[in-house]
Amino acid sequence: MAEQTFNLPDLGEGLTEADLVEWLVADGDEVAIDQHVVVVETAKATVEVPCPYAGRVHTRHGAVGDTIEVGSALLTVDSGDGAASESGAVLVGYGTSEASSSSSAARRAARRSRAASVTPAPPPAPAAQPTTGSAAPKVISPIVRKLAADHGLDLHTITPGPDGVIRRCDVEAAAAITTTEPATTERSPSSTSDRSPSSDEGAYRGGDQRIPLTGIRRAVADKLTTSRREIPDATTWVDADATGLVEARRVIGLERAGLLALLGRICVAGLRRFPELNASVDTDRAEIVRHGAIHLGFAADSPRGLVVPVVHDAHLLTTRQLAERMVQLVEAARAGTLAPADLTGGTFTLNNYGVFGVDGSTPIINHPEAAMLGVGRIIDRPWVVDGELAVRKVVQLGLTFDHRVCDGGVAGGFLRFVADAVERPLQLLGDL
Secondary structure (H helix, E strand, O other), X not given: OOEEEXXXXXXXXXXXXXXXXXXXXXXXXXXXOOOEEEEEEOOOOEEEEEOOEOXXXXXXXXXOOOEEEOOOEEEEEEOOOOOOOEOOOOEOXXXXXXXXXXXXXXXXXXHHHHHHHHOOOOOOHHHHOOOOOOOOOEEOOHHHHHHHHHOOOOHHHOOOOOOOEEOHHHHHHHHXXXXXXXXXXXXXXXXXXXXOHHHHHHHHHOOOOOOOOOHHHHHHHHHHHHHHHHOOEEEEEEEEEOHHHHHHHHHHOOOOOOHHHHHHHXXXXXXXXXXXXXXXXXXXXXXXXXXXXXXXXXXXXXXOEEEOOEEOOHHHOOHXXXXXXXXXXXXXXXXXXXOHHHHOOOOEEEEEHHXXXXXXXXXXXXXXXXXXXXXXXXXXXXXXXXXXXXEEEEEEEEEEEEOOOOOHHHHHHHHHHHHHHHHOHHHHHHOO
């Protein structure tokens, strides 16, 4: 009986390892060529890895939570007849056969459904029974499934969103409810009336969690630490009347993309005028590298937390094209389907923290970039217009920049350009 060992393939983008999130096959399962067999999380994305061999699973190398290096053994398959069939095109996150990918998904759903039917539900039993029969819950990504497992939650007991899909926010809401319930009554045989405030506090302290820095969280931690260590950053900010910006979005018809697309267009125009900020510092060669292309990154929420997808060659796109591309990347981020290439190569970052209801911030620069524009919430405020007091929609803009690539004059000039464009966007768009 021939055995073929499938090693974790080269993930590209300079990645050398991945965290094992979920096995999609069990020992003894039959697998087809290019069937997805395991979910791994890299510093860039979560992907399903297809196996290049057909046969029966002999050994799975690694457990959920393990970190696997590129080139290390991942799966051993018995071909049975001594002549193993092999795919010639293995690409991380993609199969070469749509049929095999679909059958793999069907097998995973059936396996999870069977597992759910034999796994006893946590107390109280009546509340934990599945409401959809034996059907497996729909989960937006393996990371959400793992988050539920970390909190000890049964996916069948979690209320999904309007589309029937369980997302990160749904798991976190269920976890918050669980942690606020008096769970100490299940751990102690004594009556709840005998518990003192001090015993409650002790139980709370005993519930501390230790969460490993793995995958994207470790990558973020490393990048932010490097940024703070290497970049002498400074921040400057200004308030701007965004009434015209809000109106321009309506006139142009970019409601679906929101204001982010117009702000992105303004940033691109500003970087063309102030190329010093579209740069990075090569510390090894003691050089400032001014990039010829503008690759615009922007902060977006995802099941894995905050990510920064990148619009490559943003300077070559029209306003509508830029808006469409940003919408595509946001949807991919929410679906957990961003490719590693979508998260790398940025030269400047736009951060709209106003969605969190705050006015300003001093963010950490996305190393190795040289600057980041932060946008606060847009709210009605008193504002002087033509010598008269009026109520306008006002926003605070903040620019954090690497003081090695430019001085305050350049940074102030860029920020003033952005503020002027926010106040008179149609004038700027007319020149593009």
